[in-house]
Amino acid sequence: MTTVQDLKTPATNTWCPGCGNFGILVALQQAIVEMGWEQHEVLIVAGIGCSGHICNYVNTYVFEGLHGRPVPVAIGAKLANPNLHVIVMAGDGDTYGEGLNHFINGIRGNHDVTMIVHNNGLYALTTGQSSPASDKGFKSPSTPAGLIEPALNPLALALTQNGSFVARTAAFDMKQQKEVFMQAFKHKGFSFVEVMQHCVTFNHVKSLAFLREHVKPITGHDVKNRAAALQLALSHELYTGVFLDDERRKSYSEEIGSLVVAGPTSEPIQISDLMDSMK
Amino acid sequence: MEQNVLNLRIAGPAGTGVKATGMIFSRACMRGGLHVFSFTDYPSLIRGGCNTFQIRVEEKPVLSSIYSIDALIVLTPSVIDETIAELRPGGVVICDEKDVPAIKRTDVTIIGVPTATLLKEAGLSLIMKNQVFLGLFMGLTTYPFDLLEDTIRYTFAKKEDDVIVGNIMAAQKGYDFVKQHNLSFDRSLSPIEGPAKILVSGNEAVALGALSAGIGLYVAYPMTPSTAILHFLAKAATQKNIVVKQGEDEIGVANLAIGAAHAGARAMCGTSGGGFALMQEAVSLAGITETPVVFVEVMRGAPATGVPTWTEQADLRFVMHAGHGDFPKVVLAPGDVDEAYEFIQIAFNAADKYQCPAVLLSDKYLGESYFSVQPFTTGSIPIDRGKIETSPAEGFERYAVVPDGISPRSLPGTKNGIFVANSDEHTPKGYSEESIENRNAQVEKRGRKLAGALDYLPKPELFGEENAAITIISFGSNKGAILQAIAFLKKDGITANFLHVKTLVPFHADLVKERLMKAKKTLVVEQNHDGQFRSVIRENTLRDVDDVLLKYSGRQIYPEEILAKVKEVLQ
Ligand SMILES: Cc1ncc(C[n+]2csc(CCOP(=O)(O)OP(=O)(O)O)c2C)c(N)n1
Numbered sequence: 001m002t003t004v005q006d007l008k009t010p011a012t013n014t015w016c017p018g019c020g021n022f023g024i025l026v027a028l029q030q031a032i033v034e035m036g037w038e039q040h041e042v043l044i045v046a047g048i049g050c051s052g053h054i055c056n057y058v059n060t061y062v063f064e065g066l067h068g069r070p071v072p073v074a075i076g077a078k079l080a081n082p083n084l085h086v087i088v089m090a091g092d093g094d095t096y097g098e099g100l101n102h103f104i105n106g107i108r109g110n111h112d113v114t115m116i117v118h119n120n121g122l123y124a125l126t127t128g129q130s131s132p133a134s135d136k137g138f139k140s141p142s143t144p145a146g147l148i149e150p151a152l153n154p155l156a157l158a159l160t161q162n163g164s165f166v167a168r169t170a171a172f173d174m175k176q177q178k179e180v181f182m183q184a185f186k187h188k189g190f191s192f193v194e195v196m197q198h199c200v201t202f203n204h205v206k207s208l209a210f211l212r213e214h215v216k217p218i219t220g221h222d223v224k225n226r227a228a229a230l231q232l233a234l235s236h237e238l239y240t241g242v243f244l245d246d247e248r249r250k251s252y253s254e255e256i257g258s259l260v261v262a263g264p265t266s267e268p269i270q271i272s273d274l275m276d277s278m279k
Numbered sequence: 280m281e282q283n284v285l286n287l288r289i290a291g292p293a294g295t296g297v298k299a300t301g302m303i304f305s306r307a308c309m310r311g312g313l314h315v316f317s318f319t320d321y322p323s324l325i326r327g328g329c330n331t332f333q334i335r336v337e338e339k340p341v342l343s344s345i346y347s348i349d350a351l352i353v354l355t356p357s358v359i360d361e362t363i364a365e366l367r368p369g370g371v372v373i374c375d376e377k378d379v380p381a382i383k384r385t386d387v388t389i390i391g392v393p394t395a396t397l398l399k400e401a402g403l404s405l406i407m408k409n410q411v412f413l414g415l416f417m418g419l420t421t422y423p424f425d426l427l428e429d430t431i432r433y434t435f436a437k438k439e440d441d442v443i444v445g446n447i448m449a450a451q452k453g454y455d456f457v458k459q460h461n462l463s464f465d466r467s468l469s470p471i472e473g474p475a476k477i478l479v480s481g482n483e484a485v486a487l488g489a490l491s492a493g494i495g496l497y498v499a500y501p502m503t504p505s506t507a508i509l510h511f512l513a514k515a516a517t518q519k520n521i522v523v524k525q526g527e528d529e530i531g532v533a534n535l536a537i538g539a540a541h542a543g544a545r546a547m548c549g550t551s552g553g554g555f556a557l558m559q560e561a562v563s564l565a566g567i568t569e570t571p572v573v574f575v576e577v578m579r580g581a582p583a584t585g586v587p588t589w590t591e592q593a594d595l596r597f598v599m600h601a602g603h604g605d606f607p608k609v610v611l612a613p614g615d616v617d618e619a620y621e622f623i624q625i626a627f628n629a630a631d632k633y634q635c636p637a638v639l640l641s642d643k644y645l646g647e648s649y650f651s652v653q654p655f656t657t658g659s660i661p662i663d664r665g666k667i668e669t670s671p672a673e674g675f676e677r678y679a680v681v682p683d684g685i686s687p688r689s690l691p692g693t694k695n696g697i698f699v700a701n702s703d704e705h706t707p708k709g710y711s712e713e714s715i716e717n718r719n720a721q722v723e724k725r726g727r728k729l730a731g732a733l734d735y736l737p738k739p740e741l742f743g744e745e746n747a748a749i750t751i752i753s754f755g756s757n758k759g760a761i762l763q764a765i766a767f768l769k770k771d772g773i774t775a776n777f778l779h780v781k782t783l784v785p786f787h788a789d790l791v792k793e794r795l796m797k798a799k800k801t802l803v804v805e806q807n808h809d810g811q812f813r814s815v816i817r818e819n820t821l822r823d824v825d826d827v828l829l830k831y832s833g834r835q836i837y838p839e840e841i842l843a844k845v846k847e848v849l850q
Pocket residue numbers: 047048049050051052067090091092093094095118120122123124125126131
């Protein structure tokens with residue numbers, strides 16, 4: 001049995017004191033423990049950013065890839081070894097900026113991985129520039145006069161692109177986060193969880209106080225009702241909880257029959273039949 | 280009358296079955312024991328333009344195409360002017376009778392075929408026109424009709440009976456036309472004894488080699504001229520139990536391959552120059568995470584979109600220097616289909632042995648040309664997965680600083696094998712770490728990994744006489760044209776030899792230098808404008824060559840051009 005203690009690493013944590021990432025880390029560790037997963041069966045694929053630094057703090061297999069590119073790495077690993085529990089941990093810059101194409105196509109493919117986005121509304125590691133998740137008017141070093149573009153609506157995007165699991169939670173809410181993560185882990189298909197994460201150093205608009213005041217846990221909602229989920233996602237309220245959890249669509253692995261192709265050895269694949277058609 | 284020495288071109292707009300017709304001819308010859316080499320030229324469009332398929336037939340393995348053609352089949356008049364210049368005086372043009380006036384040359388034989396009448400007589404549709412031409416040409420060379428019939432049956436095996444019979448009847452009409460009109464030609468074809476062969480392209484050879492190497496996953500974004508690898512493997516995927524996927528873009532493709540390789544599959548992705556440009560950051564990622572992943576770059580004319588369906592070798596330095604930063608990688612360049620089949624397997628082994636990215640550098644001319652060869656043998660290159668730790672002891676360090684730099688890796692899912700594969704510089708366990716000592720230790724660890732690789736990777740091969748008057752040095756698909764040129768030169772009393780460099784990264788500098796020092800004259804042949812290979816030789820050996828033959832029109836180098844250049848250099 002894996003314990004939370006097992007999931008800790010000796011690496012020195014470099015997040016700012018009070019950063020929302022701590023909450024995400026703890027909730028993640030608790031959820032993995034409660035899933036009853038062995039730590040070596042878990043592969044976390046991280047992006048690059050303050051969020052990506054989580055790669056150093058969870059004692060499971062981790063792949064910290066390139067900025068914006070964790071989704072394809074995760075898909076590749078899952079296709080190669082469907083027995084792994086694959087979790088993507090990425091920033092909003094990673095996901096909605098640099099890697100938006102991968103995000104949308106991960107959803108389209110309904111690959112059986114969980115994607116957790118640390119949405120702090122900006123690019124923290126590069127000192128606070130605006131991100132596609134920043135609101136119009138957001139003032140940052142790269143947009144001193146205020147951001148011109150409006151924020152992307154990732155939940156609505158996922159819901160309209162046939163996403164099979166869409167949720168939002170908040171980094172300060174340990175209980176809800178853990179529950180949402182576990183529900184996402186159990187879901188067959190691409191499960192997308194956005195975590196509203198406070199950045200104490202750069203985001204003075206969507207601060208911890210702001211988030212505490214504004215998040216609204218969803219009540220009385222049918223998680224198989226996409227239209228209702230979309231209404232919640234398009235609302236100006238900051239709803240949290242599971243918007244959609246619908247397994248009626250097959251996951252990619254189910255579609256292709258979930259081949260296990262990875263292992264420490266490889267055997268040649270017969271080609272004589274293929275060469276017969278070249279005679 | 281010359282027997283079993285022939286160069287035929289079929290020309291027509293895109294969408295008129297130029298390639299299909301050429302493939303039937305090639306196969307019919309091959310099935311009669313003859314050797315063929317066929318290549319295709321086509322512009323980047325789906326309808327119209329001028330596509331050609333050219334087949335050279337000999338009794339021995341055909342090394343390359345040659346410039347001069349003996350016979351030309353034109354499917355529509357629109358392509359005549361573009362394609363008739365290479366027809367030798369005395370050669371033959373076969374076309375529809377209506378198109379005869381469009382042919383301006385008077386030094387060639389023109390056969391105008393009443394295709395509409397012939398097909399009508401047989402109750403066949405006009406779309407069978409190509410088979411009439413093909414049958415006629417076979418009749419002209421006096422090749423046995425049953426070999427053509429047999430090939431048509433083989434080609435259309437999955438079609439309905441009436442399609443097969445119709446095609447055969449159309450071909451028969453053309454074949455009989457020759458006798459009825461007493462037509463003759465100064466070249467003939469006749470079956471010979473020989474082992475069974477396959478007709479295979481460079482791209483197909485790569486796909487077959489990847490299967491022999493035990494590939495688990497192939498991912499690609501369509502891009503000429505690499506796409507045939509995707510199509511071939513996609514078709515085989517279900518039956519062969521492998522995953523073949525079209526990715527959303529080349530960045531996703533390369534990262535997906537890395538993820539699969541990290542999880543333990545043998546993973547490969549294929550593209551051409553523009554796609555490989557998008558993969559650069561991922562190549563570098565494979566470098567620092569020490570992930571064994573195989574890339575296939577089938578070069579086409581660049582820069583940017585360039586001449587997308589034509590051949591070139593101008594990505595040479597780009598591929599050799601792929602990815603930002605210092606890290607070991609392997610680049611192999613096959614010269615023909617046998618080498619393509621072999622080198623892709625070596626690339627997989629090298630990627631696993633040295634835990635690094637390996638690139639197979641091919642080009643359009645090799646990738647899309649068809650060679651008749653003996654079927655490939657499986658198992659000739661044993662699979663070597665390198666150092667994989669399947670039962671790590673507690674405290675296992677994935678990136679341990681070991682003397683040869685190659686620290687055993689564990690696959691996700693393995694107990695006690697946990698580590699971080701980190702694109703940031705990392706400790707032996709994989710945690711991000713930027714201290715001077717750690718940084719130096721890890722850079723140097725990676726830097727040591729290829730120390731033994733020159734022994735394992737294919738060494739430069741010398742073809743021809745030791746004491747030749749000139750040494751030609753080249754790489755990749757120029758091999759055939761150079762060997763053919765050497766054979767031609769011999770007839771003219773000139774001895775030339777050829778150093779075929781197979782591994783580009785790392786570089787067998789000592790062996791190349793030794794050859795340069797022995798050579799009386801040296802000539803580099805390469806298909807780009809800047810003389811990239813020449814400069815690679817210079818920087819690795821600190822010696823220059825006497826001359827260089829460059830070509831960058833998008834058309835492959837012909838033996839005739841090499842022959843002329845050699846004579847110029849030796850003057
Ligand atoms: C290709 C590339 N471009 C730019 C960067 C620089 N960079 C590092 S992190 C980052 C943004 C991080 O923002 P986000 O993904 O939201 O993560 P956060 O730091 O906010 O957690 C950028 C632009 C990079 N590492 N790679």
